[in-house]
Amino acid sequence: MIAIVALIILLPFAAAVAGLLGAKVGTGRRGGGSRTESSGAAAGRRAAWFAITAAAASAVLTLWLALRPALDLPTGAASRPGGAGFWDSFLPGRVEGALTLIETGSLPISVSLRGDGLSVLTGILVVMVALAVQVYSVGYMRGEPRYPSYSAFIGLFTSAMLLVVYAGDLIVLYVGWEIMGICSYLLIGHWWEDRANSRAAVKAFLVTRLGDVGFLFGIFTLGMAAGSFRIDDVLRADIPTGTLIAATLLLLMGVAGKSAQVPLQTWLPDAMAGPTPISALIHAATMVAAGVFVVARLYPLFLGARPTLDVLAVIAAIGMLGAALAALAQDDLKRVLAYSTISQLAYMAGALAAGVRGAAGLAGLSGLSGLSGLSGPDVPYGPDLSEGDVVFGGIGPPGVHGLGEVGGDEAAIFHLLSHGAFKALLFLCAGAVIHHAGSNLMSRMGGLRTALPVTFWTMTIGFAALMGLPPASGFFSKNAVISVIEDSDGVVQPFLYGSALLTVGVTGAYATRAWLRTFFGPAQPRGEPQPEPLPEEPREEPLTEVLPGTAAHVSDGREAPRSMLWPIGVLAVPALLLGFTWPWVAGRGVMGSGVGWGSAMIDLVVALLGAGIVYALWRGDPVRDPARLLGPFRVPCERAFYVDTVYAALVARPMLRLARGVVRADERVIDGAVRGSGRAAIGLSGVVRLVQNGNAQLYVTGLVAGLLLIAVAAAVVLA
Amino acid sequence: MTSQAQPGLWPPSGPEIVFLLLGVVALGSALLVVTTRRLVHAALWLVVCFGALAGCYLVLTAEFVAWVQVLIYVGAIVVLLLFGIMLTRAPIGRSADLDSGNRWAAAVVGVATAGVLVSVVVSGFHTAYTPLEPGQGAAGTLGSSVFRTWVLPFEVLSVLLLSALIGAIALSRTDIGGRE
Amino acid sequence: MHIVYPVVVSALLFSIGVYGVLARRNAILVLMSVELMLNAVNLNLVAFDVWLRDRLHSGQVLTLFVIVIAAAEVGLGLAIVLAVFRTRRTIDVDRLRALSENAAGTDDESGDGDGGGDREGDRNGGGSRGTVASGGGEAAT
Incomplete structure (x- = not known):
């Protein structure tokens, strides 16, 4: 079965290689010379077929894996509390296989893969979103000359994320992480012709790298402490608390970098410079999910390091509220979604930071899902907190307290999945909207409800899920997160909880604002009036003429083509319905178990309150931006609280100055010393050379004088 | 070597007085050789110096060496040097530039050499004394020594002379060029 | 006879010879000074032979040898001096600067230090190179 796992990872990679190398080969032979354009299109089509086939195959294999009753090996009995994860009820057991063991001289690295319920759950998200993005890109990136490399990179991206997900060794995980x-x-x-785009790419790379340094050292610390890099061994090892705190804090750096959490979040909004499907991929499935996934994967370690979780809680609390406020003030639709991603990821981080170990995994294992009031000895939540929750049991008797108490990692992964679904949906919808409107700016949209009916409805589902409105998946997952946060006994719990509640309201506000300003109100004139193109005619996109960030790279007057609508429609289903399937996934089998209806009502009310305020403002004046309710805070929010400015002032500019100083020091001091020593040697030798004037008598004089000196010195010394 | 009844350094004995007088003549003429402004005079003072040295050898009972000194040095070498002076068209009279700019350094080095050497030999040999016995350096004695004990170096020396002869010819002849 | 008298005379004579070699610019005078030094050595040899009463008379025999070698040396030296004079029209040793860096630098051949300068002068056909070399030497001094 491990071969299946390897195949899942390798298929997108192979397709990437084939697409990159093979797509142009055949077409280049067939159509040369004047038919380069059509051959480029053919290459793009072929690359798309490669990529889609591989992604689909990967998805099928992952689903097949998910539908197995159990994986081969029994779940390892970990010595840490709660070694069995919640996912064991979804897919018990695990598969593990090592290709080889690399001797490094100290700790060996096992090139191994490992699949278990958590991997498969996340893997489903990854391959599904990747498949949707690949299909969507066919329509969105039509006519793109660099399509083969584009789709190949998506394939590589997917493959790397799957490697992270299925890695059996921390070093292997790190390899995927870096890829x-x-x-x-x-x-x-991708559109590097524009300087702003390449700058955004460099920024994303550098900022995440900054975190990766910490991540790598965290891995080293863990490996050294555990004596192995294998994830199983690391989880099972008995690591001293101090080491554990240090290691997890270091890991947290990498997590914050990849998942765009507070100190290192600035790259994510700028990453909107990429094509919209890439945004969907990064935000929903691959990049940002990796951070949360890694914390969930190593969650027992994090549970053992309470200070780390407190740090994470602070990060999450600041991140979720700040990013939500920033999202409220943005005019760029994609940036709204970007900031909402930061905010939602902060929710997941908050759930993880709550440090609550759920009983579901235990229950799922022992098959006692019907029993109530059973909480493990390590479950840190007080009875007074759970008293307030009216646990809704669809089948079970009402008032039964949940054995299905949700653990922090479960809530986070649940939210990760539902967020992946609805955020991918939102981005793909936004892509369709941008495709239509020809601009990223919401001030240039409006009234698109009638023009884009499919997009309108699917995006409405997405926004509802984002806000956490009841039927949609976001309602369940966000409620799980908030109830976990509520149950937390961490030091910063009140702060985190308050921030989470506030953010619910702000989320409602910005989602409503984006929804209203995009689809309702007076229709804006199109950014670029263009003649309606013929349907089958491959169009040439004015790729480089339009400014990124203000206008889309692709625009079209019609509702998006079918290849774009299908993924949207498919993604809308889990976005809407994932919440209903989760109890079965998590092994509770009871709809709504674990949903604290009391707190859920609070959340709902808060969200609706935020939405209502925005709606009222918008009703008052549909043309003006409801973000005006922020008043004087609007500008700081729009600039994301000047974090970029502060970083530029605190880090970038001193760094540049330092670099210039280094260059100058290099030129003046070091080169000067080198040249100066050369010059000094020449000058000195010039002085010495004066003696070498060819006068043999002088030489003999020196010789005899030296001889005398030596004789006298010898006499003195020997005397 | 040192006899039991060793006379003091002062007053010098008769042969010693003669030797010292000859030594002073030799040193004085040598000084003139290296300081005179006239090239030919230098060669002539060299004759005086060599003659005085030959006298010194006589006092030291090395009579054969003394005669050889007169024959070869005074008779041959100085003549050779005079020929050299003539062939290089040196000015006969007083010439101002016989000393190079190196002169003062040379003087310092010369004085230092003298100081070192004299102090060494005086500290080393101020007690050495030997009575002079005539006949030690007679031609017969020396000849038997040369042709018995030193015959091999003597023959080698003849080869050396031959090669020097050939070398001098090769250097002097203008029609033998160097390697081209 | 106190040995210290001949050895002191010999030392002083040697020093005078050293001074002459270092101070005189005419090559023939330099040769004369070398003869003085050789004679100082001879005096030493004779004095020590007398003092040590060597049965083999090695001191005096060596003196004879030295005289012979000195004769050969003077012959060769004069031949060299004449050769130099033929090519350079001068025998002033401080104007023979083929050893100096500048003289070698002005030449396309590198002047190697071990007496090759004289032969080079021969090869280059004399005059021009000699004047260049001596001119450079004058400038250097």
Whole structure:
């Protein structure tokens, strides 16, 4: 079965290689000379077929894996509390296989893969979103001359993320982690002709790298402490708390970098410079999910390091509210979604930071899902908190307290999945909207409800899920997150909880604002009036003429082509319905178990309150931006609280100055010393050379004088 | 070597006085050789110096060496040097530039050499004394020594002379060029 | 006879010879000074032979040898001096600067230090190179 896992990872990679190398080969032979354009299109089509086939095959294999009753090996009995994850009820057991063991002299690196319920769950998200993005890109990137490399990089990106997900060894995980970094650089900078795009790509790369340094050292610390890099061994090892805290804090750096959490979040909004499907991929499935996934994967370690979780909680609390406020003030639709991603990821981080170990995994294992009130000895939540929750049991008797208490990692992964679904949906919809409107700016949209009916409805689902409105998946997952945060006994729990609640309201506000300003109100004139192109005619896109960030790279007057609508429609299904399937996924089998209806009502009310305020403002004046409710805070919010400016002032500019100083020091001091020593040697030798004037008598004089000196010195010394 | 009844350094004995007088003549003429402004005079003072040295050899009972000194040095070498002076068209009279700019350094080095050497030999040999016995350097004695003990170096020396002869010819003849 | 008298005379004579070699610019005078030094050595040899009463008379025999070698040396030296004079029209040793860096630098051949300068002068056909070399030497001094 491990071969299946390897195949899942390798298929997108192979397709990437084939697409990159093979796509042009055949067409180049067939159509040369004047038919280069059509041959380029053929290459793009072929690359798309490669990529889509591979992604689909990967998806099928992943689903097949998910539908197995159990994986081969029994779940390893970990010595840490709660070694069995919640996912064991979804897919018990694990598969593991090592290709080889690399001797490094100290700790060997096992090139191994490992699949278990968590991997498969996340893997489903990855391959599904990747497949949707690949299909969507066919329509969105039509006529793109560099399509083969584009789709190949997506394939590589997917493959790297799957490697992270299925890695059995921390070093292998790190390999995938780094490949994602370079892929994000390549894809964000896909339209590198524009300097701003390549700058955004470099920024994303550098910022995530900054975190990766910490991540790598965290891995080293863990490996050294555990005596192995294998994830199983690391989880099972008995690591001293101090080491554990240090290691997890270092890991947290990498997590914050990849998942765009607070100190290192600035790259994500700029990453909108990439094509919209890439944004969907990065935001939903691959890059940002990796950070959350890694924390969930190593969650027992994090549970053992409470200070790390407190740090994470602070990061999450600041991140979710700040990013939501920033999202409220943005005019660029994609940037709204970007900031909402940061905010939602902060939710997941908050759930993880709550440090609650759920009982679901235990229950799922022991098959006691019907029993109530059973909480493991390590489950840190007080009875007073759970008293308030009215646990809704669709089948079970009401008032039964949940054995299905949701653990922090479960809530985070649940939200990761639902967020992946609805955020991918939102981005793809936004792509369709941008495709239509010819601009990223919401001030140039409006009234698109009638023009884009499919997009309108699917995006409405997405926004509802984002806000956490009841039928959609976001409602369940966000509620799980918030109830976990509520149950937390961390030091910063009140802060985190308050921030989470506030953010719910702000989320409602910005989602409503984006929804209203995009689809309702007076229709704006098109950014670029263009003649309606014939349907079958391959169009040439004015790729470099339009400014990024203000206008889309692709625009079209019609509702998006079918290849774009299909993925949207498919993604809308899990975005809407994932919440209903989760109880079965998580092994509870009871709809709504774990949903604290009391707190859920609070969330709902808060979200609707935020939405309502925005709606009222918008009703008052549909043309003006409802973001005006922020008043004087609007500008700081729009600039994301000047974090970029501060970083530029605190880091970038001193760094540049330092670099210039280094260059100057290099030129003046070091080169000067080198040249100066040369010059000094020449000058000195010039002085010495004066003696070498060819006068043999002088030489003999020196010789005899030296001889005398030596004789006298010898006499003195010997005397 | 040192006899039991060793006379003091002062007053010098008769042969020693003669030797010292000859030595002073030799040193004085040598000084004139290296300081005179006239090239030919230098060669002539060299004759005086060599003659005085031959006298010194006589006092030291090395009579054969003394005669050889007169024959070869005074008779041959100085003549050779005079020929050299003539062939290089040196000015006969007083010439101002016989000393190079190196002169003062040379003087310092010369004085230092003298100081070092004299102090060494005086500290080393101020007690050495030997009575002079005539006949030690007679031609017969020396000849038997040369042709018995030193015959091999003597023959080698003849080869050396031959090669020097050939070398001098090769250097002097203008029709033998160097390697081209 | 106190040995210290002949050896002191010999030392002083040697020093005078050293001074002459270092101070005189005419090559023939330099040769004369060398003869003085050789004679100082001879005096030493004779004095020590007398003092040590060597049965083999090695001191005096060596003196004879030295005289012979000195004769050969003077012959060769004069031949060299004449050759130099033929090519350079001068025998002033401080104007023979083929050893100096500048003289070698002005020449396309590198002047190697071991007496090759004289032969080079021969090869280059004399005059011009000699004047260049001596001119450079004058400038250097």
